[in-house]
Amino acid sequence: xxxxxxxxxxVGKDVSKSLSGQMHTFILNAxxxxxxxxxxxxxxxxxxxxxxRLLGDFDGFNITxxxxxxxxxxxxxxxxxxxxxGAVNTVVSEKGVGYNTDGVGFLLMLRAAGLExxxxxxxxxxxxxxxxxxxxxxxxxxxxxxxxxRRKDKLSELCNELGVQAAQDPEEGGYDILINxxxxxxxxxxxxxxxxxxxxxGASWAVDLIYExxxxxxxxxxxxxxxxxxxxxxxxxxxxxxxxCIYVNKTPSDEEAKALYENYKKEERL
Numbered sequence: 001x002x003x004x005x006x007x008x009x010x011v012g013k014d015v016s017k018s019l020s021g022q023m024h025t026f027i028l029n030a031x032x033x034x035x036x037x038x039x040x041x042x043x044x045x046x047x048x049x050x051x052x053r054l055l056g057d058f059d060g061f062n063i064t065x066x067x068x069x070x071x072x073x074x075x076x077x078x079x080x081x082x083x084x085x086g087a088v089n090t091v092v093s094e095k096g097v098g099y100n101t102d103g104v105g106f107l108l109m110l111r112a113a114g115l116e117x118x119x120x121x122x123x124x125x126x127x128x129x130x131x132x133x134x135x136x137x138x139x140x141x142x143x144x145x146x147x148x149x150r151r152k153d154k155l156s157e158l159c160n161e162l163g164v165q166a167a168q169d170p171e172e173g174g175y176d177i178l179i180n181x182x183x184x185x186x187x188x189x190x191x192x193x194x195x196x197x198x199x200x201x202g203a204s205w206a207v208d209l210i211y212e213x214x215x216x217x218x219x220x221x222x223x224x225x226x227x228x229x230x231x232x233x234x235x236x237x238x239x240x241x242x243x244x245c246i247y248v249n250k251t252p253s254d255e256e257a258k259a260l261y262e263n264y265k266k267e268e269r270l
Contacts, residue, residue, distance in 0.1 A: 004032065004033055004034060005033065005034040005035075005036070006028060006033055006034070006035055006036070006059045006060070006247060006248070007035075007036045007038075007057070007058050007059050008024055008035060008036070008037045008038075008058060008059060008060050008061060008062070008247070009037065009038045009039065009040060009054050009058045009060075009061035009062070010037070010038075010039045010040065010061065010062045010063075010064065011039075011040045011042065011047070011050055011051070011054065011061065011062075011063055011064070011067060011071075012039075012040075012041065012042075012063070012064035012065055012066075012067060013041065013042070013043070013065060013066055013067075014041045014187050015039045015040070015041050015064060016039075016041055017186075017187075017212045018039060018064070019211070019212075019233070019236060020037070020039070020062060020064075020236065020240060021037035021038075021039055023236060023237050023240045023264065024037050024062075024240050024243075024244060025037055026260075026264050026267070027240060027241055027244045027260055027264075028244055028248075030260060030263075031244075031248065031250070033248060038058075040054075047067060047070055051070075051071060051074045052074070054091070054093065055074060055091070055093045055096060056093070057093075058093050059092075059093055059094070059247065060090065060091055060092050060093055060243075060246075060247045061090075061091050061093065062089055062090055062091075062240075062243060063088060063089050063090075063091070063129075064089065065128060065129070065130065065183050066128055066129070066183075067129075068087040068088055068089055068100075068128065068129025068130070068132075068133075069086065069087055069088075069128075069129055071088050071091065071098065072086075072087075072088055072098065074096075075088065075091060075096050075097060075098035076095065076096035076097065077095075077096070077097050077098070078097070078098040078099075079097060079098070079099060080099060080100065081099070081100040081101070081102075081103045081104070081133070081136070081137075082098045082099050082100035084136060085100050085102075085103060085132050085133045085136045085137075085162075086132055086161060087100055087102070087128075087129035087130075087132045087133050088100055088129075089101060089102050089129065089133070089239065089243070090239075090243040090246060092246065092247065099243070099246055100133055101238075101239040101240075101242035101243045101246070102129075102130060102133035102134070102137070102235075102239050103133045103134070103136060103137030103140070104137070104238070104239070104242050104252075105235045105236070105237075105238035105239030105240075105241070105242055106133065106134050106137050106209075106235050106238075106239070107137050107138075107141055108234075108235075108238045108254055108257060108258075109230070109232070109234040109235040109238055110207070110230075111254075112234060112258055112261075113230050113234070115177070115205055115207075115228075115230065117138055117141050117142065117143040117177065118141060118142035118143065119142060119143070119144065120143050120144065120176040120177055121143075121144045121146070121174070121175045121176045121177070122138050122143045122144065122145050122146070122175060122176065122177045122178075122179065123146050123147075123148065123167055123170060123175040123177070123178045123179065123199075124138070124145060124146070124147045124148070124164075124179050124181055125147075125148055125149075125170060125178065125179065125180045125181060125182050125194050125195065126147075126148075126149055126180065126181035126182035126183070126194075127147055127148075127149035127151075127154055127155055127158045128149075128181065128182075128183075130181040130183075130209055131147060131149070131158075131181035131182070132158060132162065134179055134181050134209070135147050135158075135162055135164050136162050138179075139162065139163065139164055143177075144165075145162075145164040145165065146164065146165040146166065146167040146175070147159060147162075147164055147165070147166060147167060148166075148167040148168075148169075148170045149182075170194075170195050170199050171195060171196060171198045171199050172198075172199075173198060173199055173200065173201030173202050173203070174201065174202050175199075175202065175203050176202070176203055176204055176205070177203060177204070177205045177206070177207065178195070178199060178200065178203055178205070178206050178207070178222070179206075179207045179208075179209070180194055180206075180207070180208040180209060180210065180216070180218045181209050182194045183210070184218075185208065185210050185213075185216035185217050185218050186210045186212060186213070186216070190213060190216075190217075191217050192217055193216070193217040193218040193220075193221050194218060195218070195221075196221070197221050197224065197225050200221065200222050200225040200227055201225075203222075203225075203227055204227060204228060205227055205228045205229070205230070206218065206219055206222030206223075206227045206228070206229050206230075207229075207230045207231075207232070208229075208230075208231050208232060209231075209232035209235060210231060210232060211231045211232045211233035211236060214231055214233070215229075215231070216231070219231060234261060237257075237260075237261045237264060238257050238261065241256075241257045241260060241261075242257070
């Protein structure tokens with residue numbers, strides 16, 4: 001779609017503290033496009049109605065925890081990483097096409113932070129949409145990926161689909177990088193970590209896709225063990241940037257994405 005005004009939305013279980021709206025608005029405004037962005041925090045039983053409304057009334061929309069796989073049943077087609085990862089975070093409503101920009105946003109965040117993943121042993125905590133996207137992106141980037149989630153049947157299915165290893169006990173340690181994709185540590189579970197300090201034995205980095213609070217209990221524990229830490233705010237911005245490029249048919253650029261994020265952070269501090 002090529003237009004000067006765009007209507008977008010976000011759907012998730014609890015997006016009350018999400019920065020998505022202001023990020024998308026900032027990016028699109030920088031391109032001279034007006035953005036109306038509406039967020040929907042909904043329980044599972046309301047997902048069907050909201051999904052249909054977003055497909056019918058909005059130009060496009062984003063999906064977050066826990067509906068990145070639920071939306072797959074509503075789109076006509078999944079392309080690129082959405083198809084490869086089995087999770088959708090971006091939909092162009094008119095065509096009913098699902099995309100996934102989490103992986104490219106995630107890897108750009110890591111590169112911008114100076115975090116190299118090739119040949120590194122990485123533990124991904126959580127097998128939902130964000131966990132799947134992160135694990136698949138890390139594998140593409142050459143990391144040695146293990147995934148942990150409590151439901152063993154789902155874990156086995158995920159690992160078989162993505163070709164990654166199943167971690168039986170995250171507390172064993174021995175990984176170079178740990179990444180929290182569970183959602184544990186925000187909203188009702190704020191102050192809780194999905195692992196104890198034992199999990200960080202031998203690691204040098206801990207990454208939490210949570211950005212509110214900025215220092216989750218997971219990152220606080222990691223920092224206490226001497227690890228470098230990184231939260232997911234930059235990933236949220238970068239995946240929004242790549243999604244907006246899809247919405248307006250613009251060729252993405254890592255350099256432009258990083259420059260926009262720097263400007264966004266400057267404006268946020270004013």
